[in-house]
Amino acid sequence: MILYCHEVKPVISQKGFSLIETLVAVMVLSISLVVVMQLFSGGLKSNKISNDYLYGIFHAREKMEELLLTDELLPGSFNGDFGDGYQWQAAIDFVGEEDDVAEKLPVSTMSIRLDVRWMNGNREKHYLLSTTALTDRRETEETLK
Numbered sequence: 001m002i003l004y005c006h007e008v009k010p011v012i013s014q015k016g017f018s019l020i021e022t023l024v025a026v027m028v029l030s031i032s033l034v035v036v037m038q039l040f041s042g043g044l045k046s047n048k049i050s051n052d053y054l055y056g057i058f059h060a061r062e063k064m065e066e067l068l069l070t071d072e073l074l075p076g077s078f079n080g081d082f083g084d085g086y087q088w089q090a091a092i093d094f095v096g097e098e099d100d101v102a103e104k105l106p107v108s109t110m111s112i113r114l115d116v117r118w119m120n121g122n123r124e125k126h127y128l129l130s131t132t133a134l135t136d137r138r139e140t141e142e143t144l145k
Contacts, residue, residue: 052120056127059086060116064129067092073110073135086118095132107134 017025059082067073067090079089095109110133117126 049120052118052125053127055084056086056116056118056125059088060114060127060129063088063090063116064112064114064131067112067114068131068133073112073133075110086116088114088116090114106137108137109133110135 073092075092075094077089077091079087081087091113093111095111111130112133113128113130115126115128117124119125
């Protein structure tokens with residue numbers, strides 16, 4: 001009977017990464033990059049929406065000041081276009097004067113509602129601004145009766 005004696009060789013430590021470790025690291029890196037890119041994209045979308053509302057508010061304030069500075073504020077419905085994709089519609093009405101005291105005052109109260117609209121993609125957005133204003137009393141058909 002022949003016995004062979006094998007020497008046990010110590011395991012030599014190998015330097016470097018295995019293929020599986022490299023693949024796992026690349027997957028983790030790619031998933032984290034996708035998440036970061038989605039956050040960046042969401043931030044850009046929020047910035048665009050914020051700018052659209054900012055322009056809408058600016059146009060609404062501009063048009064409201066223009067309406068309030070007119071020499072003669074008349075009741076009615078008016079609309080127009082700012083030329084940059086924003087449209088406006090204004091409704092001016094007398095506020096009800098039911099009691100006798102209000103009819104004796106030298107001023108009338110008018111309600112002004114201004115709605116600015118624009119398209120954001122395929123959805124319509126709007127900003128509504130309203131105020132009241134005092135104007136010189138005018139003889140209307142209701143007060144003449």
